Amino acid sequence: MFGNVLQGLVEGTGGGIGAVLMGYDGIPVAQFFRPTQGPDLQLMAVEYTNILKEIRTAAEILDIGRTEEVAIRTERYLLVLRTLTDDYFVALTLERDGNFGKGRYLLQRDASVLRDALA
Amino acid sequence: MFGNVLQGLVEGTGGGIGAVLMGYDGIPVAQFFRPTQGPDLQLMAVEYTNILKEIRTAAEILDIGRTEEVAIRTERYLLVLRTLTDDYFVALTLERDGNFGKGRYLLQRDASVLRDALA
Numbered sequence: 001m002f003g004n005v006l007q008g009l010v011e012g013t014g015g016g017i018g019a020v021l022m023g024y025d026g027i028p029v030a031q032f033f034r035p036t037q038g039p040d041l042q043l044m045a046v047e048y049t050n051i052l053k054e055i056r057t058a059a060e061i062l063d064i065g066r067t068e069e070v071a072i073r074t075e076r077y078l079l080v081l082r083t084l085t086d087d088y089f090v091a092l093t094l095e096r097d098g099n100f101g102k103g104r105y106l107l108q109r110d111a112s113v114l115r116d117a118l119a
Numbered sequence: 120m121f122g123n124v125l126q127g128l129v130e131g132t133g134g135g136i137g138a139v140l141m142g143y144d145g146i147p148v149a150q151f152f153r154p155t156q157g158p159d160l161q162l163m164a165v166e167y168t169n170i171l172k173e174i175r176t177a178a179e180i181l182d183i184g185r186t187e188e189v190a191i192r193t194e195r196y197l198l199v200l201r202t203l204t205d206d207y208f209v210a211l212t213l214e215r216d217g218n219f220g221k222g223r224y225l226l227q228r229d230a231s232v233l234r235d236a237l238a
Contacts, residue, residue: 039183047177054173055191058166064158065194065215072174075184096184 001117002030006090009106010034015098017077020045020091021084021114024053029088029118038093039077045091048072052081052089069104082107084115120236121149125209128225129153134217136196139164139210140203140233143172148207148237157212158196164210167191171200171208188223201226203234 002021010016010032018033018041026049033041052070059067070081078094080103090111092103121140129135129151137152137160145168152160171189178186189200197213199222209230211222 039181044181044183047181051170051173051177054170058170059191059193062158062163062166064163064196067191067193069190069192071188071190072178072186073188074178074186077183 002114003032005110005114006030006032009090009092009103009110012106013092013094013099013103015078015095016103017041017093017095017098019093021088022046022049022091023088024049024086026050041093044079044093048079048081048091049089052083056083069107071100071104078103080104080107082111084111085118088114088118090114121233122151124229124233125149125151128209128211128222128229131225132211132213132218132222134197134214135222136160136212136214136217138212140207141165141168141210142207143168144206145169160212163198163212167198167200167210168208171202175202188226190219190223197222199223199226201230203230204237207233207237209233 006019009019020031021029022045026046056067072079080092083089125138128138136157139150140148141164145165175186191198199211202208
């Protein structure tokens with residue numbers, strides 16, 4: 001079930017490369033990667049798990065509300081992380097010129113489906 | 120000069136609250152804040168300096184190119200960080216329902232002006 005949602009995210013977003021449903025413990029629950037010569041998306045997800053944890057902690061310290069979404073644009077890729085529950089988040093990786101708006105929209109749309117399935 | 124650019128960023132973006140030109144050493148070079156009952160934007164900038172440093176390091180480890188932009192959406196605010204040089208970045212804070220696209224556009228437009236002035 002998770003795999004289908006992740007596949008829909010990647011294939012529905014122009015420039016989509018891969019999506020991972022991750023636990024904050026750094027363990028992936030499900031993933032869908034396009035066959036590509038691209039980066040090690042699993043390693044990326046693990047690296048960004050730690051960063052997202054720190055962003056979440058910073059938001060708590062600053063009392064600016066729960067972190068919902070983090071987007072990181074590098075010279076080559078675009079990464080959108082969306083928090084689902086206290087324990088899980090989704091990471092969607094796009095080509096740099098991928099459709100950022102569409103990716104964000106689909107992540108937002110599918111978040112509640114994934115959240116329900118995780119509960 | 121920096122102050123005017125930051126003021127333009129905040130006032131030109133719907134929902135803009137404040138902008139800070141920061142060094143990665145955690146020292147602000149210039150800032151413009153709207154008078155508001157909002158969060159401690161200076162403290163936010165310092166917290167996010169450390170996070171941006173880690174994001175930068177992760178991108179180097181993963182070999183996915185230089186980090187250009189990071190956007191963080193919380194329940195209450197939207198924060199856009201744009202890297203300028205190896206030593207400086209700009210942080211723009213918006214209300215949660217602020218004009219994200221316009222903020223990103225203005226940051227991108229003004230980045231070269233700020234970069235030239237820092238050189």
